[in-house]
Structure formats: C-alpha cells, structure tokens
Amino acid sequence: MVSISKSDSSVEQRILDAAAACIVAYGIERTTVTEIARRARVSRPTIYRRWPDIRWVIAELLTVRITGVLEAVPAAGAGREDLVNRVVRIAERLRSDEVVMSVIFNAPTLAMVYITERLGTSQQLLVDTLADAIAAGQEHGSVRPGDPHQMGAMCLLITQSTIQSAQMVEKILDRDALNAELALALNGYLKP
Template sequence: MVSISNAEAVDVGDRILAAAASCVRDFGVERVTLAEIARRAGVSRPTVYRRWPDTRTILASLLTERVTGAWRSVPARSPGREGIVERIVAVATRLRRDELLLTVLRSAPELAMVYIADRLGTSQQILIDLVAEELRKAQDANTVRPGDPRQLAAMVLLITQSVIQSGQIVEPILTADALSVELTHALNGYLHP
C-alpha cells in the first residue's frame, strides 16, 4: 500500500518533470532555470533540490523518462527478430516525432553531442539492457544471429540513434514512412542469423 507521502512524492516528481518539459519547449534547454521549473510545478526550489541537484540533472531525468517511456509505450507484438525490429522501429518513429527530444537536439546540440559522441547516458544503457535481453531470447529461438547480445544491442542502438537524430536531413529522399522501411531492412539484415 502506498502512503500519502509516497504518493505525494511521486506526484511532485512528476509535476517537476512536466514543468521542466514545458520550460524546454518554451525556452530551449539553455534558458531553463530551476526557479522557473519550481514555479511551474507549484513547489519551492528546496523541494526541487531535494530530488535533483541542478537543472542539468532534471533535464537528464526528463530525457531518460521520455526515451524509456517510448519503449514502454510500444508493446512487443511478436517474439523473435521481426518482433524486436518492429518494436525498435516504432519506438524510433515516436522519438523522431517527440517535440521535447527535437527541441533538445535543436536548442542544445552540445548537450546532445555528449550522448551521441562522448558517453552512454542512462536511457541508452537501459535500452541496451532491454534490447539485449530480447535479443538473447531471439537467439535461443534461432531468429537472431549468434554473438554477444549486449554488443548486438549496442550496434542496434547506434543504427537507430542515427536515424532518430539525422533522419530529417534525408527527408527529401526518404519520407518518414520510407525511413521506417529502410530502418527495418537495416536492422533485420544486421540481426538475421
């Protein structure tokens, strides 16, 4: 049973993340302040500080929730490689349309580059773990090629992340639907036994 204080804590945390998302959409990443997040969430700054030490940490949590939430929102429809690929392509499509993610990519490219070129973020680590587990099961069913599932998942992340980040530059050549078709071919080809 959840106590009232725990329920309030979850609610406050969600309100803070929602407030941060609205700030990013309204101002871009660089102009988001902790004071404005607190004001929009209807809480004091110390309440925010008890949960996150600074604005960057709030934004990292927000992006992690957004990316992992996209994965959770797309159920696996079928087992094996084809089901995994279908789910990954659906998640990529959602993230390519996500207003918050697009705002971060456009308004704070230097922040985005940290997670594109320098280090894995929390959401990337979580996705690698989730996809690796699904790939392991598909390997057992002989629908995914042999290999270390985490290594395969990391490569799948790189391929898919590239489509999410850069798909718009090829829109004159590959419409959103065509891009999904080609991503499906690329992932199926890479993972096929």
C-alpha cells in the same frame, strides 16, 4: 508513509512536466530552475532537494520520456521481425517527441555527451532491453549468433543515428521510407 511517497511522486511528476513545458516553450538553454519551479508551483529548494542542478532534471526528464515510449511499445514476440518492428515504432515515437527532439536540436552540447561520450540511463536501459530481445531471437533462431549486449549496442547506434539525422534527409526519406530503411538495416544486421 505511503501518502508521502505518492506526494513525492506527484511533486516530481509536476516538476518534470514543468521542465518539459519549459523546454518546448523556451528551449533547453533558456530553461531555468526558477521557471520550472514557477510552473510546477514548488520552490527552487524543492527541486534542488531532488536534483543537484538543471542538467540532472533534464536527464531525468529524458529518461522518463524514453522509458515511457519503451513501455508504450511492448514486445509482440520473440522473433527478429517483432524486435525490428518494435525498434522502428519506438524510433518513430522518439522522432515525434518534442522534448527529445528539442534536446537533440537545441542543446547540442548536452546531446553530444550522450551521443559521443557515455551511455545515459535510458540508453543503457535500451541496450539491456535490446540484448534481452536479441537473446530471445537467437533462441528463436531468427537472430544470428553473437554477444547480445554488443549487438544491442550496435542496434542502438544505428537507431539513434536515424533519430538524430532524420530531419537532415527528410526530403529523400519521408517518414514511411525512413521506417522501411531502418527496418532493412536492422534486419540485415541481425539476420542469421
């Protein structure tokens, strides 16, 4: 039974890796289940047994990518400065992620669902992670009082906007300046 789970996990990872390669090579709109299956060396039904359609594959891929960045940038402490530094580092990594940025810039219809209509799985995970860090910062005394989930949602909005719009202002705010200004905005929002 364990080898089946490992096998399923390996197949799913191959499918997600193939989806990422297709998105980078062709863009979201031209990525198809057929091409993902070809690159992953699986059949189309293998993909459809796991996900109902291409949008679900892409949503899962984004969740895995964002969760991976979250895990790659662990919390360093309980204070506001540690929280802000972590958020800035996560934002910088996401701005450098070809797949995430391809979705934002090349699939506006898909991206707008998660920007204006509803929280995706990874966004909810980010809000929950931020809420936990904010609560720890409140106990530490370095974060102002308030509902941690509401504050986490606001931090997500500030950071998500920075990620989405960084390219638009890159002549004004280079990478270092953008990181510094995001840190100032988050520190100002969270400071007691």
